[in-house]
Amino acid sequence: MKELGQSLIRKQLPRLVTAALATLLSFVVLICAAPCQADSIPPADLPHSEIMRSGEKMYRDGILPSGAPMLAYIRGDIEVDSSAFSCSSCHLRAGLGSFEGGVITPPTTGKKLYQPYRRPPSLGDITDQSGRVIYAKTIIERPAYTRESLATAMRFGTDPAGQVFNDVMPRYPLSDRDMSILISYLGTLSADPSPGASSSEFRFATVITDDVSQSDRLALLAPLQKFIAQQDQQLKMYSDFNKFGYAPTIDMKYAFRSASLDIWELKGPPESWQKQLAAYNNNKPVFAVLGGISNRDWRPIHDFCEAERLPCLYPITDFPVVSESGWYTYYFNKGYFQEGDAVGRYINRLETLSAKKTILQIVQDSPIGTALASGFQNSWNELEHPAVTTLTLSAEQLRNPSVLHKLLKKHKPGVLLLWTDAELLPQLPKLISLIHPEGIVFVSSGYLGTKTVSVPESVRDKVYISYPYRLTPYVGSQDGGFDAKVPILTTFKDFGDRRITSRSTTMLKQATLRGLNLLYDDLHRDHLLDVMSMQMDLTVRDYERLSFGPGQRFASKGCYIIQLGQGTSPALLPRSEWVIH
Amino acid sequence: MKKQFPALIPFLLLLLMTWVLTAVPARAESTRYKRTVEKYKLPDVVLINQNGKKVSLASMLNTDQPVVVDFIYGTCTTICPVLSAGYTNLQNRLAASGQMPRLISITIDPENDSPNVMKEYLKRYRAKPGWDFYTGRRADIDAVMKGFNAYIPDKMSHYPLNLIRSPKDGSWVRLFGIMSSSELMKEYLQVSGK
Numbered sequence: 001m002k003e004l005g006q007s008l009i010r011k012q013l014p015r016l017v018t019a020a021l022a023t024l025l026s027f028v029v030l031i032c033a034a035p036c037q038a039d040s041i042p043p044a045d046l047p048h049s050e051i052m053r054s055g056e057k058m059y060r061d062g063i064l065p066s067g068a069p070m071l072a073y074i075r076g077d078i079e080v081d082s083s084a085f086s087c088s089s090c091h092l093r094a095g096l097g098s099f100e101g102g103v104i105t106p107p108t109t110g111k112k113l114y115q116p117y118r119r120p121p122s123l124g125d126i127t128d129q130s131g132r133v134i135y136a137k138t139i140i141e142r143p144a145y146t147r148e149s150l151a152t153a154m155r156f157g158t159d160p161a162g163q164v165f166n167d168v169m170p171r172y173p174l175s176d177r178d179m180s181i182l183i184s185y186l187g188t189l190s191a192d193p194s195p196g197a198s199s200s201e202f203r204f205a206t207v208i209t210d211d212v213s214q215s216d217r218l219a220l221l222a223p224l225q226k227f228i229a230q231q232d233q234q235l236k237m238y239s240d241f242n243k244f245g246y247a248p249t250i251d252m253k254y255a256f257r258s259a260s261l262d263i264w265e266l267k268g269p270p271e272s273w274q275k276q277l278a279a280y281n282n283n284k285p286v287f288a289v290l291g292g293i294s295n296r297d298w299r300p301i302h303d304f305c306e307a308e309r310l311p312c313l314y315p316i317t318d319f320p321v322v323s324e325s326g327w328y329t330y331y332f333n334k335g336y337f338q339e340g341d342a343v344g345r346y347i348n349r350l351e352t353l354s355a356k357k358t359i360l361q362i363v364q365d366s367p368i369g370t371a372l373a374s375g376f377q378n379s380w381n382e383l384e385h386p387a388v389t390t391l392t393l394s395a396e397q398l399r400n401p402s403v404l405h406k407l408l409k410k411h412k413p414g415v416l417l418l419w420t421d422a423e424l425l426p427q428l429p430k431l432i433s434l435i436h437p438e439g440i441v442f443v444s445s446g447y448l449g450t451k452t453v454s455v456p457e458s459v460r461d462k463v464y465i466s467y468p469y470r471l472t473p474y475v476g477s478q479d480g481g482f483d484a485k486v487p488i489l490t491t492f493k494d495f496g497d498r499r500i501t502s503r504s505t506t507m508l509k510q511a512t513l514r515g516l517n518l519l520y521d522d523l524h525r526d527h528l529l530d531v532m533s534m535q536m537d538l539t540v541r542d543y544e545r546l547s548f549g550p551g552q553r554f555a556s557k558g559c560y561i562i563q564l565g566q567g568t569s570p571a572l573l574p575r576s577e578w579v580i581h
Numbered sequence: 582m583k584k585q586f587p588a589l590i591p592f593l594l595l596l597l598m599t600w601v602l603t604a605v606p607a608r609a610e611s612t613r614y615k616r617t618v619e620k621y622k623l624p625d626v627v628l629i630n631q632n633g634k635k636v637s638l639a640s641m642l643n644t645d646q647p648v649v650v651d652f653i654y655g656t657c658t659t660i661c662p663v664l665s666a667g668y669t670n671l672q673n674r675l676a677a678s679g680q681m682p683r684l685i686s687i688t689i690d691p692e693n694d695s696p697n698v699m700k701e702y703l704k705r706y707r708a709k710p711g712w713d714f715y716t717g718r719r720a721d722i723d724a725v726m727k728g729f730n731a732y733i734p735d736k737m738s739h740y741p742l743n744l745i746r747s748p749k750d751g752s753w754v755r756l757f758g759i760m761s762s763s764e765l766m767k768e769y770l771q772v773s774g775k
Contacts, residue, residue, distance in 0.1 A: 075663055078670045078762040084705045085662040092658070101739035103659045167759050168663055348633075382697055383633065534658075536735040545719075547692050549656035549736075557692040579692050581629050581716055 041147075042184040043177055055185020060093065062086035064178055072170035080170070090168070092550065093327075094526035095189040098534055103168055104138045110187030113145045139163050150186070151179045190524045196287030197257075197523040202516065204228075205262040205280065207292035207301055207315065209273075219500035220293045220316060224261055227290075227508045231259040262286065266294075266301075273300040281308060288528060290512065291315055291504050297367065302329050311525050313532075314507035314555075316500050318446060319371060322378075326553055328525075330511075330532065332503060332543070333556040336368050339444045339466035340375025340419070342559035345580040346464070347415060347442075348383045358436065359388040360413035364398060364420040368447050372419040388417075398424055408434035416441045422451030432459050440464060442561075450496030453570060460564045464575060468559040469494065470544050471574055488541065492570050499542045506540045511555075544578045614758030616768070621753055624724040628687070628715040631699040636715070638725065641685060647772040648683045648746040652731060652739065653714075654690035655698045660741050663759055665706045667743070670762040671769060672709045682769065684712040687725060689736045691716045729753075745772045 042051060054065040062070045062082025069081035087108065092098050095109040104119065106112075118141045142159045149160040154172045157165040174182065196203040206224055208217055238256040264280045266273045277300075289305065292315035302321040305312040305328040312328060318335035334341065347359070361376065363369040373390060380388065389411060397403045398420055404427070408416070414436040418424065424431075425448070432441060441459075445452045445467045455463050473487035515532035530550070538546040538555075546555040558578035565571035627637045642648055651668070653661040668684050675682050688694035694702075699714035716722075726732040733739050743756040745768060754772055756765070 074666045075759060075761050078666050080666045080669065084666070084669075084707070089662055090658050098658050100658050100737055101660045101741075105659055167761070168659055534737060536737050545692060547690065547736075549654070549690065549693060550658060551656050552693055577718055579719075581633070581691075581695055 041180065043180055046181070051181050051184050052188060055181050055188075058178070058182050059087045059095075059185055059189070064174075065181060070172060070174070070178075072172050074170040075167045082170075089550070092527075092530040092534075094522075094524050094530050095186065096522050096524070096527045096530065098530070100534060105168075106138065108186055109189045109191070110183075111191055113150060113186065116144050117142055137166060139165065147180075147183050150183055154179065154182075190522065190527060193523040194287060194525040195285035199521065200257055202231075202257050202259045202288075203262070203284065203286045204259060204288055204290045205264045205286040206290050207264045207266060207277075207294070207312075209266045209294035209296060210268070211295045212293050216293060216316075216498070216500055219498075220291060220504055221263070223501055223505040223508060224290060227513075228259045228261045231257065261290065264289075264292075270296060270300050274304050277301065277304045281310070286310070287523070287525060288313055288512075289315075291507060293317070293500065294319075298329075302326065305329055309525060311529050313512055314503070316498065316503065319367060320554070322554075328529070329553065330529070331554050332507075332546075333468060333554050333559075334375065336371035336444065336446050337375035337378070338468055338554075338559050339446055340372040340377075341379045342375075342468075342561060342576070342580055343417065343442050343464075343466050344376045344379030344383065346561045346576050348379070348385070349580065358411065358413045359415040359417065360407075360411045361388050361390040361417040362398075362404075362407070362420065363390060363392045364447075365392050365394045366421075368421075368444075369419040372444050372447065373417075376417060376419075389413075395421075395423070401427060401430070404431060405434060412436050412439075414439045418443050419447065422448045422454070425451060425454055425456065428463065429456050429459050432462050442466065445495055445562075448495070452495040453492045453564070453568075455564055457566055460566065460570070463563065465562050465564070466559055467562045467572070468556070469499070469542055470540075471560055471562070471572060471578075472544065474539075474541050476539075476541065490572065492564070492572065502541050506538070506542065506546075510538050510540065511535065511546075614756055614760045614764065616757075617755045619730070619753045619755050620751070621728055621730070623728040624721070626717065626721040626724055628717040628721065628725075629696060631696050631703055631714045633696040636713075641683075641713075641715075642746060642751075644683060645748045646683050647748060647769060648685060649769065650685045650687065650729070650744040650746070652689050652726065652733070652742060653686050654688045654736055654739075655694045655702050656690070657736070657739065660739055660759075664741055664743070665702075667760070667762055667765050668712055669706050669708065671765055672712060674762070674766060675769075676709060681709070681711040686712070686714045687722065688714065688716045689722065689726070689733055689739060691719050691722050729755075743768075745769060747772050749774070 057063045057065070058070060062085070064070055069083040070086075072080050072082050074080055090098060090105045091108045095107060096112075097105045097107045099105070106117065106119070119138070139159060142161050142163065145153065145160055153159055153165070154174065157169060157171045159165070206220070208220070235256045235258050262280065262284060264277060266276050288311040290313055292301070292312065294301070294315070294317055297319040298315060298317040299319075299321050301312065301315070304310070306326065310328060311330070313330050314332055315329070317331070320331040320335050320337075321329070322334050322337050361373060363373045369392070377387070391407065393403065408431060412435060416431070416435050416439060418441055428441070432439070435441070440462050442464045443455070443466075445465050452465060455465070469490065471490050473489050475487045511532060514535060515528050518531040519528060533548050533550045533552065535548045537548070540546055543556040544558050547557065548555060559580075560574050560578060561576040561580070563573045563575055565573055623638055623642075625637070625639065627635050629635055649668075649671070651664050653664055665686070668686070671682055672684065688699065694716045696716065699716060703712060703714055723732065729744060731742055741757070741759050743760070743765065745754040745756070746752075747754070754768055756768060760768075
């Protein structure tokens with residue numbers, strides 16, 4: 001055995017030595033590079049815009065200007081390439097840092113780095129919480145950086161005072177030129193405050209399109225205007241305190257600002273909305289769009305906010321833009337898409353359904369029908385099932401029984417997805433008699449609205465309904481307090497309720513206000529989105545749970561599949577988990 | 582066991598060299614990680630892996646190899662990159678000697694972490710076969726965290742933890758804190774008894 005081991009060493013050793021030497025060499029190169037000061041000036045041959053573009057790519061994606069991934073050493077000795085995680089994974093997009101799991105990631109913007117820094121006293125290293133040791137102490141105080149000492153910090157993990165960073169911050173062996181580009185990028189990151197905010201004021205707007213009814217409009221504006229009034233009232237109380245000689249803490253100094261709300265009314269065809277939005281925003285720029293409401297596709301507003309880098313916080317829409325890359329709009333959920341998506345995941349998990357292979361999707365030719373169908377197709381594709389037969393029919397065709405009867409006789413589906421409005425409900429018993437004897441039907445509570453409850457009793461055991469709201473009793477008051485004595489129950493009466501006021505109130509009180517208070521004097525829109533994405537989960541009136549995370553843009557991930565009990569006041573019977581995987 | 586022994590020598594060499602090499606970039610006089618040996622009573626739950634497959638916790642652990650467990654989530658900052666880079670590294674190092682460690686990551690954000698999100702995450706970290714990422718019902722995930730005395734009410738107050746199960750007696754080495762890859766490797770090899 002010993003011999004075998006030795007022969008293995010003999011075979012492996014040359015390779016190991018070469019690898020080791022190569023690594024050693026690259027370090028030597030770096031060590032020599034460090035004092036050369038080439039990174040102390042930005043590359044002269046590159047235009048500013050190019051430096052910013054390349055720097056952003058390094059910072060956000062971990063990709064070098066050459067296109068190769070950035071190399072990093074983490075935890076002391078682990079070599080990783082930065083395509084898995086980049087600077088912005090920890091320091092976040094605005095560069096103002098994060099606080100997660102007891103690790104404080106400090107700001108990394110030029111503005112903060114070239115000044116002495118002392119961590120805000122409220123952010124202490126968590127000491128020995130419930131018997132747990134501190135595992136990643138961070139540096140509390142340091143002198144100002146220069147471009148040179150910044151390069152040393154990133155390469156070797158030491159600050160200008162020679163203090164060594166903990167093992168969470170990777171060490172980056174960058175070339176002089178790449179380092180110089182990155183440092184120039186950090187210099188511009190969150191350098192200027194965003195429009196619409198000042199030390200004394202936040203300006204907000206909300207968006208209302210002309211298809212919205214008067215009552216829905218009021219349901220939105222009531223909580224928004226109350227929120228603005230409260231901000232101003234708190235500011236007044238705070239000034240009164242100051243007048244009486246009360247000395248504010250640093251945290252408090254930034255917590256109170258006056259606020260204003262403009263209403264951006266959008267009229268006419270959606271193609272003209274972007275122009276209208278631009279006119280409003282140019283006239284009086286706002287820091288963020290608070291909520292908003294439309295019955296139409298949210299896309300033009302979404303695209304405007306992306307282009308202007310303008311946060312849009314939790315609008316009331318059932319037609320959000322479902323994309324992986326959207327950054328500036330935070331949505332409650334994916335709207336109708338989410339219902340269709342959940343149905344796909346539910347069917348995927350049905351193990352007993354023998355007739356599952358024949359799925360027929362009937363889609364009413366309407367934006368809602370289309371959104372439901374694309375949600376279903378999304379999850380069905382993701383789960384790697386073959387495409388299902390999909391038929392899009394006009395409202396007239398759907399009203400004509402013989403059209404549907406013929407189709408069902410022909411396909412005999414085991415699963416029928418009926419993405420239609422409630423007009424079809426009286427026909428359901430006849431339709432169900434034409435599908436596979438063990439077949440089942442799926443409908444959307446969003447599309448059926450208040451009429452969901454009129455699914456005929458004789459077929460309720462065959463009909464499954466997507467329902468994207470909370471079902472378990474909510475212990476709390478409508479507006480997010482926990483003071484209610486009687487839990488709020490969801491009942492059949494809630495079908496069709498868009499929950500405009502309660503959802504907007506939740507968004508303002510629980511999510512937005514906390515985000516604004518955490519900004520202190522870093523008045524950057526990207527920072528607001530960063531801090532809001534680092535929030536703790538919320539238990540709220542309308543959804544079982546709202547959850548957040550960097551890059552997560554749909555706070556509610558759930559949608560139940562339910563059935564109706566018997567009678568005219570049917571029970572809502574959950575047939576799935578809140579989130580179906 | 583006999584067969585594996587020679588493979589260890591190049592490893593130790595590699596460890597030694599890495600240690601020598603990393604003496605170059607500065608390293609904090611780090612707070613040492615905390616190591617304990619524990620017995621856990623784990624719940625009888627079924628979780629879902631990155632391929633959408635249901636797997637019971639018991640069957641994940643039913644193996645004559647050590648099993649490493651951590652808790653992470655798809656959009657996590659700071660700690661998860663550190664933990665997952667550790668997994669990638671452990672896989673790479675052991676793969677050099679033909680070993681495939683059993684690595685389990687369990688999400689603490691089961692709402693967002695669908696099989697698809699988890700599959701993408703593993704791809705980003707260049708995971709090799711043997712590293713599986715699990716989601717499931719929140720109640721089940723909570724039960725698993727509680728079983729490991731690692732219940733985190735909210736993912737934002739998460740902390741770094743690695744657990745290594747000994748195939749011999751089912752005991753667990755509990756490693757709290759951020760370890761270097763050599764330290765993790767050493768702990769792994771010690772449990773594997775090789």
